[in-house]
Amino acid sequence: MSDADVDRVRVLHVDDDPEIVDLAATFLRREDERLDVASAETASEALESVRAGDVQCLVSDYHLPDMDCAEFVAAVHDVDPDLPCILFTGRDRARIDADIESAITGYLQKGSGTERYATLASEILSAVGQGSRVDTDGGSEPSARPELADLGLGGQGAVLANALDTVQDGFFVLDRDRTVVYWNESIPGVTGYDDVELEGMDPTALFAPGDRERITDAIDEAFETGRATVEAVVQRRDGGEVPVEFRGSRLTDETGETVGVAGVARDISDRIASERELERQNERLEELIGAVSHDLRNPLNVISGRLQLARELDDAEEHFDAVERSTNRMETLIDDLVTLARKGKPVAETESLALPPLVETVWDDRETPEASISVETNRRLLADRDRVRRLFEQLLDNAVTHGGDGVTVTVGDVADGFYVADDGPGIPEQDRDRLLEYGETTDHEASGLGLALSRRIAEAHGWSLRLVESTDGGARVEITGIGAD
Numbered sequence: 001m002s003d004a005d006v007d008r009v010r011v012l013h014v015d016d017d018p019e020i021v022d023l024a025a026t027f028l029r030r031e032d033e034r035l036d037v038a039s040a041e042t043a044s045e046a047l048e049s050v051r052a053g054d055v056q057c058l059v060s061d062y063h064l065p066d067m068d069c070a071e072f073v074a075a076v077h078d079v080d081p082d083l084p085c086i087l088f089t090g091r092d093r094a095r096i097d098a099d100i101e102s103a104i105t106g107y108l109q110k111g112s113g114t115e116r117y118a119t120l121a122s123e124i125l126s127a128v129g130q131g132s133r134v135d136t137d138g139g140s141e142p143s144a145r146p147e148l149a150d151l152g153l154g155g156q157g158a159v160l161a162n163a164l165d166t167v168q169d170g171f172f173v174l175d176r177d178r179t180v181v182y183w184n185e186s187i188p189g190v191t192g193y194d195d196v197e198l199e200g201m202d203p204t205a206l207f208a209p210g211d212r213e214r215i216t217d218a219i220d221e222a223f224e225t226g227r228a229t230v231e232a233v234v235q236r237r238d239g240g241e242v243p244v245e246f247r248g249s250r251l252t253d254e255t256g257e258t259v260g261v262a263g264v265a266r267d268i269s270d271r272i273a274s275e276r277e278l279e280r281q282n283e284r285l286e287e288l289i290g291a292v293s294h295d296l297r298n299p300l301n302v303i304s305g306r307l308q309l310a311r312e313l314d315d316a317e318e319h320f321d322a323v324e325r326s327t328n329r330m331e332t333l334i335d336d337l338v339t340l341a342r343k344g345k346p347v348a349e350t351e352s353l354a355l356p357p358l359v360e361t362v363w364d365d366r367e368t369p370e371a372s373i374s375v376e377t378n379r380r381l382l383a384d385r386d387r388v389r390r391l392f393e394q395l396l397d398n399a400v401t402h403g404g405d406g407v408t409v410t411v412g413d414v415a416d417g418f419y420v421a422d423d424g425p426g427i428p429e430q431d432r433d434r435l436l437e438y439g440e441t442t443d444h445e446a447s448g449l450g451l452a453l454s455r456r457i458a459e460a461h462g463w464s465l466r467l468v469e470s471t472d473g474g475a476r477v478e479i480t481g482i483g484a485d
Contacts, residue, residue: 009124011055013039013088015088016041016255041065050080059120060073060087060088061088062087062091063259085104106123108123170183170244172187173262176260190265208241228246234265277346347387349384351385353388355381358389359392371408374409376411376413377412391457392420395477403424410470414478422472427469432468
């Protein structure tokens with residue numbers, strides 16, 4: 001059949017991607033040689049062709065660079081009210097404006113394969129009365145994501161969507177209107193919103209109210225400069241909060257025009273917890289440095305002064321005894337510092353421990369013939385055996401040392417924990433918090449790290465330690481937050 005025998009159908013295809021237009025023209029001609037496809041990249045250019053009267057069917061993308069789609073279709077029908085208009089776009093039909101729906105002749109969604117062009121050819125021929133119309137529901141190809149196609153990714157959409165669903169971080173895409181048009185499977189898991197609720201959502205609504213302005217600024221920055229990073233809190237649908245690091249990057253099409261922003265939201269809960277723990281450790285280190293600098297200077301000053309006096313005297317035994325006491329004190333302090341550094345770290349591994357035999361073993365290792373102990377608990381706990389043993393060594397030593405002759409020590413239960421109490425003179429209320437700090441003691445021969453070490457061992461297990469008055473007027477140390485074995 002010659003060209004002269006063919007009843008030409010003049011089609012104008014409007015799309016700002018010339019590759020899409022060229023591809024469509026090639027495959028439409030293959031489907032039916034009557035289809036003669038011309039192209040336009042802007043609405044203004046297309047309107048000139050329509051005014052020239054040489055267009056029988058208009059095929060247009062939804063997104064046009066110079067005019068709103070509804071405005072464009074209205075302008076076309078002002079020139080030619082009977083001109084068939086078919087939307088061929090990546091945008092999902094559910095998100096097409098109602099006033100456009102009433103003005104268009106047909107709708108077809110771009111897919112990842114070439115089979116869509118056969119359907120498009122049938123739509124065109126049916127619209128101009130030269131063929132049988134093939135209806136389509138406008139749905140995407142299996143596993144294809146229309147939102148990605150809407151951003152000009154073409155046939156890569158399905159593969160890319162499947163790949164992004166394997167990413168553990170939340171990934172989403174905003175269109176030019178800053179509306180959420182795509183998200184991977186991690187987003188519903190992080191936010192608690194389902195796909196229906198996420199559809200078309202304002203992205204700032206996913207964040208805590210106090211962070212929404214910062215998110216808006218970050219999105220604007222990504223659109224304007226190409227990149228933005230901000231930390232914020234995602235507010236889950238159930239009211240829970242998840243701290244995230246949001247990174248946004250600008251998306252452009254082949255012509256360099258901005259079509260949206262891709263965002264990654266990474267859960268930084270673990271990082272924040274680590275940073276807070278590091279901050280607490282730094283604070284404790286500063287306290288420790290202050291205590292050590294003070295406690296080491298004293299015995300060093302004693303040693304220096306005593307050695308100078310010893311050089312001036314024939315009988316220096318008294319001064320050498322003082323030097324020995326000071327060096328012993330420094331050795332004790334250093335040993336306690338090493339223990340504190342090792343025992344104060346968070347506990348990684350625990351085992352189930354029965355408290356009574358552990359306490360009795362520690363007590364039996366002491367030489368305390370004048371003191372007595374009463375164990376009034378059958379508690380078991382999950383803990384690091386070595387550290388808990390050291391905890392009781394410190395607490396029992398403190399009770400015996402400061403409780404006086406004939407002191408009785410009691411180990412018993414409190415809600416969610418246990419206590420170690422004595423019937424000695426006790427500790428004044430105003431001094432209790434101070435004695436839990438590094439370097440604080442009522443015994444100048446001690447390092448001042450005993451109760452501080454006890455507190456740190458408790459905290460390393462996630463427990464709490466406090467000093468109160470015992471029922472007999474003595475001191476009582478309570479360890480709580482143990483939980484069930």
